[in-house]
Amino acid sequence: MTKNTKFELVENFIVENREAHYRLAYSYVRNKENALDIVQDAILKALKSINRLEEFTYMKTWFYRIIVNTAIDFIRKNQRITVMDDEILNIHLPSLEDDMIDMDLQDAIDQLPPKYKSVIILRFFEDLKIDEIAEITGENVNTVKTRLYAALKKLRIEIGEDFRL
Known part of the structure; x- marks a missing residue:
């Protein structure tokens, strides 16, 4: 080529x-x-x-x-x-309770260390598969899974137990 x-x-x-x-x-x-x-x-x-x-x-x-x-x-x-x-x-000024939850979620995501933030963004906002995220981040699949679960746990602690992505 x-x-x-x-x-x-x-x-x-x-x-x-x-x-x-x-x-x-x-x-x-x-x-x-x-x-x-x-x-x-x-x-x-x-x-x-x-x-x-x-x-x-x-x-x-x-x-x-x-x-x-x-x-x-x-x-x-x-x-x-x-x-x-x-x-x-x-757009982000709170007008409804849902907007507050979205802002809290975004703030919580912004507070994550880059390695966790990347996994959350790529998985849930870019809708990529775990193996694609592993390829992008240069990590193995198990590391990506571990970071994803750790990031979700941190977000649940920050936002509350009823949090679901």
């Missing part, structure tokens, strides 16, 4: 799935501009390392891994400080 063909396949994948990529980045930083920066940085990293992608059947997990690592690096560099847009803030 030529380099141009690889480039075109990756480019098409990125364009076709741009909403999912943005949503994943946004789930880490909760800010439109920062999420867009993360996606842009991830695209640049992907295009620079396109030769490392040997199997195109793994393109999704390969690119998700780049986004997750870029988001975690961004959070580390910015010491977990997130600024929320006014429109997003208005």
Whole structure:
């Protein structure tokens, strides 16, 4: 396969799935501009390392891994400080009891260490399977399962026993 063909396949994948990529980045930083920066940085990293992608059947997990690592690096560099847009803030202002539960859940997820937060986001918000999460995070399946259960336990403690994702 030529380099141009690889480039075109990756480019098409990125364009076709741009909403999912943005949503994943946004789930880490909760800010439109920062999420867009993360996606842009991830695209640049992907295009620079396109030769490392040997199997195109793994393109999704390969690119998700780049986004997750870029988001975690961004959070580390910015010491977990997130600024929320006014429109997003208005969406999250509590108006109903359900909104409060959602905010509590999001706050609890944001407080998780990155290794737990990644598993929760990828499993429940991106609807990925355990083996896909293992591929993205570079961990084995049992480690992912352990982190998932530990993260859920932490969330139950933080939010309350009646919590269900």
